Amino acid sequence: TQLLEQSPQFLSIQEGENLTVYCNSSSVFSSLQWYRQEPGEGPVLLVTVVTGGEVKKLKRLTFQFGDARKDSSLHITAAQTGDTGLYLCAGFGVKLVFGAGTILRVKS
Amino acid sequence: DTAVSQTPKYLVTQMGNDKSIKCEQNLGHDTMYWYKQDSKKFLKIMFSYNNKELIINETVPNRFSPKSPDKAHLNLHINSLELGDSAVYFCASSQNYGDQETQYFGPGTRLLVL
Numbered sequence: 001t002q003l004l005e006q007s008p009q010f011l012s013i014q015e016g017e018n019l020t021v022y023c024n025s026s027s028v029f030s031s032l033q034w035y036r037q038e039p040g041e042g043p044v045l046l047v048t049v050v051t052g053g054e055v056k057k058l059k060r061l062t063f064q065f066g067d068a069r070k071d072s073s074l075h076i077t078a079a080q081t082g083d084t085g086l087y088l089c090a091g092f093g094v095k096l097v098f099g100a101g102t103i104l105r106v107k108s
Numbered sequence: 109d110t111a112v113s114q115t116p117k118y119l120v121t122q123m124g125n126d127k128s129i130k131c132e133q134n135l136g137h138d139t140m141y142w143y144k145q146d147s148k149k150f151l152k153i154m155f156s157y158n159n160k161e162l163i164i165n166e167t168v169p170n171r172f173s174p175k176s177p178d179k180a181h182l183n184l185h186i187n188s189l190e191l192g193d194s195a196v197y198f199c200a201s202s203q204n205y206g207d208q209e210t211q212y213f214g215p216g217t218r219l220l221v222l
Contacts, residue, residue, distance in 0.1 A: 031207040042112070042198050042213025043151070050208060086149055092207035095164055098151040 002027040004091050006099030013079055014107055021074045021102045023089035030092050032065055032072045037086040037101075079106045111135050112214035114199050120220045121189055129184045129217045131199030139163075140182040141200040141211065142174060151198070157182055158205045189221045 004025045013019055023032070031050045035043035047056050049065035049072065056063045060083075062075040072089055084106050089099040112133045121127055133140060141164075142154045155174040156164035162174070171187040182199060196216045202209035 029207075037149075040215070042200070042216055044213070045210045048208055048210070088151060095153055095156070096211065097153075101149045101151075103149070 002029070002091065002093045002097050004089055004097055004099035006089055006102055008102060009100065010103045010105075012105045012107065015081055016078050019076050019079060019104070021087055021089075021104075022071070023073065023091075023099050024071045025091060026070065027091070027093060028069050030069070032069070032092070033090045033096070034063055034072070034074055035088040035090060037088060039085075043086075043088055076104075079104075081106050081108050112199055112201055112212050114197075114214040114217050116217060117215065118218050118220075120222065122222055123189055123191060125189050126185070126187045127189060127219075128186070129197055129199075129219075131182045131184070131214060133180055133199075133201040133212070135201055135203075135212060137201040137203050137212075138179060139202045139205045139209070140176065140179075141202075142182065142184050143198040143200060143213075144168075145196040145198060145216070147195070155182075155184075156205065163205060186219075191221050194219055194221045 007022050033048045034046045037043040047063045052067045052069045054065045060077045064073050087102045090096050115130045139158045141156045145151045154168050157176040160176045173185045176182045196218050198216050199214040200211040202211045
């Protein structure tokens with residue numbers, strides 16, 4: 001069974017701070033996705049990374065796929081209150097497997 | 109227009125009852141999914157259909173039975189509901205099944221079994 005460990009589980013920071021969320025596994029994934037979920041809604045895809053070492057940027061968000069395609073990170077620069085939500089990483093082996101999520105709270 | 113819709117949004121019922129959740133997507137996708145999100149926000153796949161064929165059937169109790177009458181619909185029927193079935197159930201769809209597909213999630217059905 002492929003498992004994804006996400007850390008930290010909960011993060012509370014001030015607006016303007018930087019943060020990094022980690023997603024680790026002992027398994028190799030053919031791709032890794034990051035989703036953001038707001039209360040009362042379903043997850044929404046932010047990015048898909050497929051190549052080991054790949055880095056993708058989405059405005060203030062930077063996503064990296066590990067060289068061995070076993071881990072990934074999400075870095076947010078100058079967090080804003082609108083970034084508040086649940087961030088989920090998901091790896092595709094034979095199916096999409098989700099991490100347990102990181103609850104991010106950005107305070108003004 | 110809502111891309112992936114689910115009904116009902118909330119479902120409160122007694123133990124032992126049978127209930128159904130409906131899902132429809134208007135994106136023209138070939139693949140649909142059911143996920144369960146528990147109280148700790150852990151999201152786990154239950155079933156997936158591709159072109160109305162079951163392609164993923166995780167280890168869930170056989171009280172849960174999916175049904176896909178056509179590519180745009182995937183319903184979930186649950187028999188003899190138990191307390192542990194309380195969760196948020198999400199339907200999702202993607203164009204095809206694969207590692208680079210974007211899955212579009214519905215708003216979720218919040219099931220509470222009393």
